Amino acid sequence: MTQLAAQNGNVLPSPEAGKPMELLHAPGEMIAQRYRVIDTLGQGGSGITYHAEDTQTKQAVALKALSLHRLSDWKMLELFEREARVLAGLKHPRIPKYLDYFHVDTPQDRSFYIVQELAEGQSLAAWVEQGWRTNEPELRRIATQLLEILSYLQSLPSPVIHRDIKPQNIIRRKDGQVFLVDFGAVQDTYHSTLMRGSTMVGTYGYMAPEQFRGQAVPATDLYGLGATLLFLLTHRSPAELPTDRLKIDFRSQVQISEALTDWLEKLLEPDVADRFSSAKEALAAMRRKPKASPQSCSSSSTPWRAIAGVAAATLVVVGVLNHYKYPILSAIGFTPRAMYEGIMGGDIETVKYYLDRGVHVNAREHQNHTPLHWAVSNNKPEVAQLLIDRGADLHIRYDADGHTVLHIAVQHDTKAMAELLVEQGADVHATDNFGNNCLHFALTKPNTSYYYGMSLTGRKPSRDVVEFLITQGVDIHARNKAGQTPLELARSHQEVADLFYGYNSTD
Numbered sequence: 001m002t003q004l005a006a007q008n009g010n011v012l013p014s015p016e017a018g019k020p021m022e023l024l025h026a027p028g029e030m031i032a033q034r035y036r037v038i039d040t041l042g043q044g045g046s047g048i049t050y051h052a053e054d055t056q057t058k059q060a061v062a063l064k065a066l067s068l069h070r071l072s073d074w075k076m077l078e079l080f081e082r083e084a085r086v087l088a089g090l091k092h093p094r095i096p097k098y099l100d101y102f103h104v105d106t107p108q109d110r111s112f113y114i115v116q117e118l119a120e121g122q123s124l125a126a127w128v129e130q131g132w133r134t135n136e137p138e139l140r141r142i143a144t145q146l147l148e149i150l151s152y153l154q155s156l157p158s159p160v161i162h163r164d165i166k167p168q169n170i171i172r173r174k175d176g177q178v179f180l181v182d183f184g185a186v187q188d189t190y191h192s193t194l195m196r197g198s199t200m201v202g203t204y205g206y207m208a209p210e211q212f213r214g215q216a217v218p219a220t221d222l223y224g225l226g227a228t229l230l231f232l233l234t235h236r237s238p239a240e241l242p243t244d245r246l247k248i249d250f251r252s253q254v255q256i257s258e259a260l261t262d263w264l265e266k267l268l269e270p271d272v273a274d275r276f277s278s279a280k281e282a283l284a285a286m287r288r289k290p291k292a293s294p295q296s297c298s299s300s301s302t303p304w305r306a307i308a309g310v311a312a313a314t315l316v317v318v319g320v321l322n323h324y325k326y327p328i329l330s331a332i333g334f335t336p337r338a339m340y341e342g343i344m345g346g347d348i349e350t351v352k353y354y355l356d357r358g359v360h361v362n363a364r365e366h367q368n369h370t371p372l373h374w375a376v377s378n379n380k381p382e383v384a385q386l387l388i389d390r391g392a393d394l395h396i397r398y399d400a401d402g403h404t405v406l407h408i409a410v411q412h413d414t415k416a417m418a419e420l421l422v423e424q425g426a427d428v429h430a431t432d433n434f435g436n437n438c439l440h441f442a443l444t445k446p447n448t449s450y451y452y453g454m455s456l457t458g459r460k461p462s463r464d465v466v467e468f469l470i471t472q473g474v475d476i477h478a479r480n481k482a483g484q485t486p487l488e489l490a491r492s493h494q495e496v497a498d499l500f501y502g503y504n505s506t507d
Contacts, residue, residue: 060118069109083183084114092152094179119179125167134232136256145178150279154218161216165224166206205239209270219275226267246270343374361390376405379414394426402433410441413462428472439474439486466496
């Protein structure tokens with residue numbers, strides 16, 4: 001599934017957004033003269049996890065690594081450090097024990113590591129991939145164990161929200177015991193209360209609607225749990241199932257009791273207020289015996305004409321609201337999650353579907369981004385062209401720094417996207433609020449900074465993008481508010497410096 005994390009206009013790495021991370025370590029390699037790498041367990045936006053052996057204790061461990069040099073956004077390091085801090089304070093038999101957090105320096109890099117006990121077994125996703133199928137009693141056992149874990153997390157002095165409950169993050173042993181792993185998206189209420197700004201983190205198909213607004217509450221993890229249980233029943237991503245007014249329409253897809261179906265439906269309510277408020281409440285509801293069906297009322301006491309009139313009026317209102325559902329939702333800043341999925345995956349037909357039904361092409365979500373911003377950020381030229389043809393505004397400034405979609409394309413070194421935007425009328429000379437033009441972006445890269453005394457230059461400039469911008473007439477002598485010109489910046493980049501030959505500073 002697509003893992004998503006966005007902060008202040010930048011989309012953190014995800015399988016859909018780019019290629020998998022290059023592995024930091026190979027089997028047999030020693031880390032910190034203590035941990036021997038055995039195999040790779042997995043990778044995602046928050047790092048690469050290895051199966052390793054602690055040579056001092058002979059214990060099998062899970063070793064999660066994050067390279068400072070390969071960061072594309074500082075939010076990744078913030079999440080990694082928060083994960084270590086939260087794990088250090090957890091003590092639950094179904095959460096692998098936290099063992100250590102350290103870093104290793106080399107002349108070129110600094111890498112950070114989180115060490116935990118290795119949970120025995122395979123992820124629920126792997127079990128399903130191998131053909132394993134569950135039944136209602138087993139599903140209830142899995143749900144019970146996970147709700148007990150979530151109840152523990154929610155009962156802490158600073159309640160913890162996992163934010164990425166999904167089959168890949170739940171390990172199941174052969175005896176049916178399950179463990180919750182990968183706290184890379186974790187949020188604790190202390191942090192969310194004191195720190196401003198919100199982060200959209202999670203995995204499409206398992207994200208609650210409020211996560212698309214950068215929000216998370218205890219009931220957010222219940223939605224992820226419900227989506228995971230639904231995957232176990234259907235062997236399909238919840239994102240692939242039909243929806244009805246934002247609710248996943250799954251009743252015809254599962255074969256479980258009516259009581260459990262009702263319970264699962266409540267976990268998956270789009271509106272937080274309609275879900276169980278806590279894992280404890282959800283667990284109590286699942287264990288509660290279903291009530292007997294009430295006796296049917298006699299026909300003589302039923303005001304059928306009144307009911308018929310109300311029903312007819314209701315159908316009219318529902319019909320009208322359903323017809324204008326997406327225009328109304330767009331107006332209040334809510335775009336269906338399936339449209340984001342379509343944009344991220346380059347699914348033209350899905351994007352067309354929602355545009356045809358009234359989703360506004362320039363609708364802004366909680367981070368103030370439009371659909372075109374998402375298409376450009378994820379390098380989907382065909383989707384971008386569709387949105388432009390439908391009236392997407394190429395000149396919208398999507399954040400407080402005054403960045404445009406062309407700045408994004410240049411930032412991500414996507415020449416074809418930059419060419420498309422310029423051809424369609426994007427202002428190649430546009431500057432942000434700091435006076436940076438497109439060449440400044442192409443040469444300096446965002447997130448270039450110093451950290452722990454180390455100079456990080458980020459990715460090297462793209463020669464093709466720089467050459468394209470020069471041929472488009474972007475001013476190489478333009479000074480930003482820091483007094484820097486593209487010509488001056490180019491002198492420190494041998495890979496593109498020759499493109500500026502023949503130009504002289506106007507100083």
